[in-house]
Amino acid sequence: MLALLLGCQPYTTRPAFAPLPGAAEAVVDLDVATATTVLAEQLKSDSIPVSRVEPKDGYLETPWFNAATGQATTDRVLGDSIVRVRGWVNAYGKERGSIRVETAVRPLANPSLPPRDLDQQAPVENPVAVRVAQVLVDMARRYPVPGAEEPKAPPPGVAPDSAGAVPSDSTAVKKPPRSKPPRVK
Numbered sequence: 001m002l003a004l005l006l007g008c009q010p011y012t013t014r015p016a017f018a019p020l021p022g023a024a025e026a027v028v029d030l031d032v033a034t035a036t037t038v039l040a041e042q043l044k045s046d047s048i049p050v051s052r053v054e055p056k057d058g059y060l061e062t063p064w065f066n067a068a069t070g071q072a073t074t075d076r077v078l079g080d081s082i083v084r085v086r087g088w089v090n091a092y093g094k095e096r097g098s099i100r101v102e103t104a105v106r107p108l109a110n111p112s113l114p115p116r117d118l119d120q121q122a123p124v125e126n127p128v129a130v131r132v133a134q135v136l137v138d139m140a141r142r143y144p145v146p147g148a149e150e151p152k153a154p155p156p157g158v159a160p161d162s163a164g165a166v167p168s169d170s171t172a173v174k175k176p177p178r179s180k181p182p183r184v185k
Helices: 004-006 033-045 126-140
Strands: 024-028 053-055 059-061 079-091 097-105
Touching: 024 079, 024 126, 033 053, 033 079, 033 097, 033 126, 079 126, 097 126
Parallel strands: none
Antiparallel strands: 024 097, 053 059, 059 079, 079 097
């Protein structure tokens, strides 16, 4: 029984959670370990402070750092200016790696939730998210998958205004004008 339990233990240095929705993606013609190492080197060369690299498991991460300075921070993790980058590389075919890299921010604080539940993908115009996306485009061009389309750099987009009303938003529905009560004589 003990041997069965020990045999079922997954030994990995990856976190138990997956990348955030909207994480940047690329497929390269490299195996998992090589793609992880190259990704870490490319991020470091772009001043993204990668602090942990696990080539065998296809995982890397940075500490929380200031997006403007690239320096690790002990400030409160709150807002778009403090980010954390995490990368996952999965096998995609025999000798290819599928890369997903999240640029996490914490736009709000809520001590009643686990920290991971507060993480969100950084806005597309966040300077670190832009650099991460460009690194992945460069890697896809440098190590192309045979027969794949030429990767395109993400357009410098502007995030939609979150303050504007959306048709499904209750504030977008115009309420009928209030009628005045009839006058009693």
